[in-house]
Amino acid sequence: MKNPGIPDRLHQLLPGVSRVYRNYDIQQKKWLTDHPQIRVRCGPGCGYCCNMSVRVNLLEAIMIRENAGERGVAKAVKAGKRILDFARGYHGSEAGYFYAFRLMLKRCSFLARGDRCLIHPFRPLSCREILSGLPGRYCGAEAMENSTAIALRRQRYRLPAGIFRGSPFVFPLIEAGHSFEKQLDARLTDELGLSIRGEMNFLLRLLDQDEFARLLGKGIPGEICAFFEQNQYPRVLVEVT
Numbered sequence: 001m002k003n004p005g006i007p008d009r010l011h012q013l014l015p016g017v018s019r020v021y022r023n024y025d026i027q028q029k030k031w032l033t034d035h036p037q038i039r040v041r042c043g044p045g046c047g048y049c050c051n052m053s054v055r056v057n058l059l060e061a062i063m064i065r066e067n068a069g070e071r072g073v074a075k076a077v078k079a080g081k082r083i084l085d086f087a088r089g090y091h092g093s094e095a096g097y098f099y100a101f102r103l104m105l106k107r108c109s110f111l112a113r114g115d116r117c118l119i120h121p122f123r124p125l126s127c128r129e130i131l132s133g134l135p136g137r138y139c140g141a142e143a144m145e146n147s148t149a150i151a152l153r154r155q156r157y158r159l160p161a162g163i164f165r166g167s168p169f170v171f172p173l174i175e176a177g178h179s180f181e182k183q184l185d186a187r188l189t190d191e192l193g194l195s196i197r198g199e200m201n202f203l204l205r206l207l208d209q210d211e212f213a214r215l216l217g218k219g220i221p222g223e224i225c226a227f228f229e230q231n232q233y234p235r236v237l238v239e240v241t
C-alpha cells in the first residue's frame with residue numbers, strides 16, 4: 001500500500017534493503033552450517049516470540065507498508081496508536097518496558113491465523129535475527145519471566161552458555177545483525193541526512209500521517225528533527241540519529 005506522499009527517492013532505496021536482507025540471511029545460514037551443534041527450533045506456525053517490540057529502520061517500515069496489504073497495514077497503524085499510549089503511560093525501567101510491552105501486545109499485527117507471519121519475505125532484520133534453541137513455548141514473555149525454567153531447559157537441551165546467554169535466543173546471530181542494521185541506517189542517512197529507527201507499528205502509523213510524509217518529501221533534516229522534538233515521542237518508540 002503506497003502512500004503517495006512518501007517520496008520516490010525513498011522507495012528507490014528498497015531494492016537495497018532487500019539486498020541487505022539477502023546478505024544477512026546468507027551469513028546466518030553459513031554461521032549455522034559452521035555450528036552444527038546449534039539446533040534451531042523455529043519454524044512455520046511458531047509465533048511465540050512474535051509479541052516483542054520489533055525495532056526497524058524507516059526504510060524497513062516503508063518496505064512493509066508497500067507489501068503488507070491494506071488490512072495488514074491498517075491493523076499495524078491501529079496498534080501503533082495503542083503502543084504510543086502505552087509507552088507514554090509507562091514510567092518504569094527500560095528493561096521492564098520491553099517485558100511489559102510483550103504482555104500488552106500479545107500478538108504482532110502481522111501474525112496471521114495459524115501463527116504464520118503475513119510479511120515473512122519482507123520481515124525486518126530484527127525478526128530475522130531471532131532464532132531459538134529451545135521449543136517455542138520458552139520464547140514467550142511469560143516463559144522469559146520465569147528464568148529458572150529457561151535455565152533448567154538450557155541444561156536439559158545442553159545449550160552452550162556463551163551462545164545463548166541465559167535466554168533461548170542465539171546471540172551471535174543477533175549481534176551479527178547489528179552491522180546490517182547499521183548499513184540500513186547509513187543508506188537512509190545518505191538520502192535524508194538523518195536516520196530514523198523505531199518500533200514497527202509506530203513507524204507505520206507515522207508513515208500513514210500526511211504531515212510526516214510531507215516532511216519526508218521536503219527532506220529537510222532540521223524540520224524532521226523539529227517534528228520529533230515537538231511530539232516528544234518516548235525514546236523506547238523512536239530514535240533519530
Ligand code: SF4
Nearest residue numbers: 050108110111117127
Ligand atoms: S513481523 Fe512476522 S516474524 Fe516479525 S514479529 Fe511480526 S509476525 Fe513475527
